[in-house]
Amino acid sequence: MSGKYFPNWRTIVRLAFILVVMAIAVQAGSMLHSRIKARTDARAARVGRPIPYTVTLRETVHDPNGTTTMGPEYCFAIRSDGSTLMRTIGKGSQRTLYFSSGFQVDTNDGTNAKTSMRRPNENPASWQRDPDSKCLNSLAGKPMTSTPETFLGEETIEGYRTAKIANGGTTSWHALDYGCALVKDRWDFSATEVSEKKLVALVAGEPDANLFDVPTHYREVPPSERILGPKKECAACNDHSNKVLQMADEDYKRLAAKPQ
Numbered sequence: 520m521s522g523k524y525f526p527n528w529r530t531i532v533r534l535a536f537i538l539v540v541m542a543i544a545v546q547a548g549s550m551l552h553s554r555i556k557a558r559t560d561a562r563a564a565r566v567g568r569p570i571p572y573t574v575t576l577r578e579t580v581h582d583p584n585g586t587t588t589m590g591p592e593y594c595f596a597i598r599s600d601g602s603t604l605m606r607t608i609g610k611g612s613q614r615t616l617y618f619s620s621g622f623q624v625d626t627n628d629g630t631n632a633k634t635s636m637r638r639p640n641e642n643p644a645s646w647q648r649d650p651d652s653k654c655l656n657s658l659a660g661k662p663m664t665s666t667p668e669t670f671l672g673e674e675t676i677e678g679y680r681t682a683k684i685a686n687g688g689t690t691s692w693h694a695l696d697y698g699c700a701l702v703k704d705r706w707d708f709s710a711t712e713v714s715e716k717k718l719v720a721l722v723a724g725e726p727d728a729n730l731f732d733v734p735t736h737y738r739e740v741p742p743s744e745r746i747l748g749p750k751k752e753c754a755a756c757n758d759h760s761n762k763v764l765q766m767a768d769e770d771y772k773r774l775a776a777k778p779q
Contacts, residue, residue, distance in 0.1 A: 598726060618731075
């Protein structure tokens, strides 16, 4: 993409954490439609077993002026029962938990808030890439994304044998011997505008149970309040992000988990 589409890089950096949280946590948003499509075939047969791991990456943003800005830290974890975690730590800490029991819980750990929804048609086998497919397909035997991905060959990253995969302007590297754990990715906005995530740590085996713990005192709130706070103030938000938040709140009204 040329600079024409990104006229104010500093604005993008300010928006980064909010947009990352939405991209991970807001399932109704248009930014996630391709991933949701790959996950929601309830009838798909499980063709493999989840491979548990925990991986942590750190983002670095390079702007056209040569300035480097540190972005959020990301943690991805998968349990052997198929439950998954995605956590971002930047200006706060937020998590998205998909439990194999059919529930999704998003948390804002800084404000002790959570959003709980029922996802009864989700198939846990579609949440993890299959190493036997060079990480292009899920364990349910379906492509991981609705937009075609391209396998570019194997490459060693930080000592790990990886599958290098391209999808549009994004290139990702997945550890073939560790359940296709993401160990690096790169998003090229243009020739001079780049976002990179690099490996901090990869641990095989069951994740720390605390990563999946949702304290009972967390308040149940809609997505917009969880992300922006009770006053829902967001000076950096634009029309697109506001629309995504609105769609998320509407989705929440339909799928909110009933109190037990």
